[in-house]
Amino acid sequence: MVTTLRQEPLINNVAESRWAIAEDRVGTTQLESVQEPKYWHLKTVLSEALDSDFAVGEILPNERDLAARFGVARATLRQALEQLELEGRLQRRRGVGTTVAPPRVGVAVSTAQQDWTGGTGEAWQPADCTTGPAPAVVQALFDADTGDTVHRVRRIRVSHGQPLAAELLYVPASSVPALSAIDAPSGPARARSVLRELDRLGLNGQDRSVELGSARADDAKELDRLPGAPVLVVTTRYFAAGGTAAVSVATYRADTCRLTFGDSGALEIRHDDQERQAS
Amino acid sequence: MVTTLRQEPLINNVAESRWAIAEDRVGTTQLESVQEPKYWHLKTVLSEALDSDFAVGEILPNERDLAARFGVARATLRQALEQLELEGRLQRRRGVGTTVAPPRVGVAVSTAQQDWTGGTGEAWQPADCTTGPAPAVVQALFDADTGDTVHRVRRIRVSHGQPLAAELLYVPASSVPALSAIDAPSGPARARSVLRELDRLGLNGQDRSVELGSARADDAKELDRLPGAPVLVVTTRYFAAGGTAAVSVATYRADTCRLTFGDSGALEIRHDDQERQAS
DNA sequence: TAGTGGTCTAGACCACAAC
DNA sequence: TTGTGGTCTAGACCACTAG
Incomplete structure (x- = not known):
């Protein structure tokens, strides 16, 4: 996944690095804190990433990409996104995409x-x-x-x-x-x-x-x-x-x-x- | 599924008939009202069945049975049950089962x-x-x-x-x-x-x-x-x-x-x- | 037309409660 | 041990939006 990364180098790299951090956090912390559902752990990591690295209105990668990034099935990723949407952190619109929601x-x-x-x-x-x-x-x-x-x-x-x-x-x-x-x-x-x-x-x-x-x-x-x-x-x-x-x-x-x-x-x-x- | 139905004949038959009504309602009304998600339709039917035919505290069949009864995948049935639980109509407990919830x-x-x-x-x-x-x-x-x-x-x-x-x-x-x-x-x-x-x-x-x-x-x-x-x-x-x-x-x-x-x-x-x- | 989220399937395994 | 709901997967197709 590091090969074809040459168009829009700066923006893409910034985005990449932010997700790379989150990916790492999922991979490493899941091992120690056993017996926590994947979707819950994923939700926590995403929530913290949203807090620190993302601005209101920003567009997230699509669900298939995100699932692949975190190494889970799309359904599992969706469980995490649904939680975040329920908490008012994300906004999802069919045919459009997922964006970071403004505070309630x-x-x-x-x-x-x-x-x-x-x-x-x-x-x-x-x-x-x-x-x-x-x-x-x-x-x-x-x-x-x-x-x-x-x-x-x-x-x-x-x-x-x-x-x-x-x-x-x-x-x-x-x-x-x-x-x-x-x-x-x-x-x-x-x-x-x-x-x-x-x-x-x-x-x-x-x-x-x-x-x-x-x-x-x-x-x-x-x-x-x-x-x-x-x-x-x-x-x-x-x-x-x-x-x-x-x-x-x-x-x-x-x-x-x-x-x-x-x-x-x-x-x-x-x-x-x-x-x-x-x- | 009609064969081995001889133990506790009365109670089982009563239960059977109530579910048969709901099954019919799902099967028939789904054809006309097209383009409504299955889980949503299922939720509506179940909700009406709960209103008319069930008492608080009653135990529902397990999810696998229910899904088979209504001819849907278990995940779809679960989507309907989740909605009903969210609305306070059902109570689900792991290892125990699903019961009809009392009013809020x-x-x-x-x-x-x-x-x-x-x-x-x-x-x-x-x-x-x-x-x-x-x-x-x-x-x-x-x-x-x-x-x-x-x-x-x-x-x-x-x-x-x-x-x-x-x-x-x-x-x-x-x-x-x-x-x-x-x-x-x-x-x-x-x-x-x-x-x-x-x-x-x-x-x-x-x-x-x-x-x-x-x-x-x-x-x-x-x-x-x-x-x-x-x-x-x-x-x-x-x-x-x-x-x-x-x-x-x-x-x-x-x-x-x-x-x-x-x-x-x-x-x-x-x-x-x-x-x-x-x- | 292409890409997104929404729905649905048919499996599998796990954690938990009760017998 | 058995049966329940909870989690997870790897696909598929659909409805919608926007170019």
């Missing part, structure tokens, strides 16, 4: 009481609205006497041109009785109408939960990911005088998002350094 | 101001304490003038005998100057001493973020999972008069935990039904 963005979730009509700039943008029954899991979060028909408002959260989250906001028809039946029965205009009514209600509290999920096909499309991609599912229950006025199920891209809750300190956690937690 | 437990995270000394019963239990430098990522969350040496308090959160989370609490030595240098320099006793001092400080705010991570070896051991298992990493910064008094990095099992934040509604989200969100 901190996304404020709690921000006290929000303005439904979207006066706060670049937060949520309403995309659509339909009317019908809510899924059983959501229905269970409403009060027993709430009717079956709800408005389903679709909203997308974008930052710096990248989609961060896709939300489905369920508003029981009984929560917004004043909603005019005259304007558009669906679509973005309808969505804004529902939000305006919700804003008029004046909510007095909320209840939130976060769990890991995998993106459904529709969410994945909005998030520019493949179905099954890991997401953080944020379920929020909004309370008004009468009880639960709305339920929001928001799915955030787990690879790119770090959810922040400013409970009282009101400070933003900064994370712009490249360093990572030591093992 | 709601774990309160915010609970206003806590009592460090652990008077609240079954929450965190201190396990150990060491002293030394903090990892760079954590150090970055402290104020610039904070010294290098911190107390690292290890705590475990358990519920119903199951480990939910493992925490590393970083307390700068400068935050707890009154800490007696006389009692045990490390171990659980030392941990309690540090927490007692922290309690005495009187914190006036906190700052929290949640992101997806994978369990490091030490955390994995505490959580009774394999290294690399998906976890929800909750990073909390505690403020006192002087600034950041402590930083906590808690890793929750993503498969079994749903983090709840009682921001103001103070209600617990109930989730004891078996139903799941429709696709």
